[in-house]
Amino acid sequence: MSYTLYYSPSTASMAVHWTLIELGVPFETVPLDIAVGDQRDPAYLKLNPMGRVPTLVMDGQPYIESTALLMLLAERHPEAGLAPPPGDPQRAKWLETMVWFANNLQSAQRDWFYADKDGPPSGAPAVRDMARRRIEAAWPRLAGLLADGRAYLFGDRPGVADFLAAMLMRWSRNMPHPANEQPALAAYLARMGALPSYEELCRREELVPWP
Numbered sequence: 001m002s003y004t005l006y007y008s009p010s011t012a013s014m015a016v017h018w019t020l021i022e023l024g025v026p027f028e029t030v031p032l033d034i035a036v037g038d039q040r041d042p043a044y045l046k047l048n049p050m051g052r053v054p055t056l057v058m059d060g061q062p063y064i065e066s067t068a069l070l071m072l073l074a075e076r077h078p079e080a081g082l083a084p085p086p087g088d089p090q091r092a093k094w095l096e097t098m099v100w101f102a103n104n105l106q107s108a109q110r111d112w113f114y115a116d117k118d119g120p121p122s123g124a125p126a127v128r129d130m131a132r133r134r135i136e137a138a139w140p141r142l143a144g145l146l147a148d149g150r151a152y153l154f155g156d157r158p159g160v161a162d163f164l165a166a167m168l169m170r171w172s173r174n175m176p177h178p179a180n181e182q183p184a185l186a187a188y189l190a191r192m193g194a195l196p197s198y199e200e201l202c203r204r205e206e207l208v209p210w211p
């Protein structure tokens with residue numbers, strides 16, 4: 001299995017990068033500077049017609065959408081136990097949570113950060129206001145998933161849902177109400193932040209750890 005990840009630090013590629021590090025499989029990386037528009041380079045658009053990161057080239061074929069990539073990596077490396085397998089009692093809740101992250105929280109975060117790029121700047125304040133409400137509503141719901149005292153979202157070891165959750169929480173760090181205002185989420189982030197794979201991710205992406 002060969003992997004090449006096109007990434008930009010601290011963006012939607014972060015959870016995929018984290019997963020590859022956690023898996024310990026060989027992979028290559030191609031950094032893109034989205035501030036200068038590398039994602040719109042014609043050669044890159046052939047891999048990712050959306051002009052976004054991440055793109056993961058697997059065995060020579062490019063694939064996009066971070067949540068799908070995470071689910072696929074967990075499926076391709078079942079021995080790593082990064083997701084409840086089909087038939088596991090937690091599988092349904094895992095699928096629900098992964099799609100909820102992608103479809104609700106992450107899409108609202110796209111609106112928060114890109115309101116004046118994805119639509120007319122005149123409508124951006126209203127879009128951002130609605131996005132902020134959806135994002136802030138997500139944190140208590142996420143805290144609820146940890147309310148029984150579990151260390152990680154699905155089991156006693158971290159998996160792709162946790163890498164995705166921690167990435168999405170990180171993006172709230174400069175928002176009026178960041179995720180770590182919820183005590184359960186602050187404790188969870190501290191656990192995630194203590195993982196050796198997170199330390200390695202921060203080293204490779206030159207990230208300032210948060211919180």
Ligand SMILES: N[C@@H](CCC(=O)N[C@@H](CS)C(=O)NCC(=O)O)C(=O)O
Nearest residue numbers: 011012034051052053054065066067
């Ligand atoms: N749903 C996509 C979202 C990807 C996305 O929006 N990536 C952002 C960075 S977080 C991006 O590429 N921004 C650059 C741009 O839109 O020009 C995924 O999860 O892969």
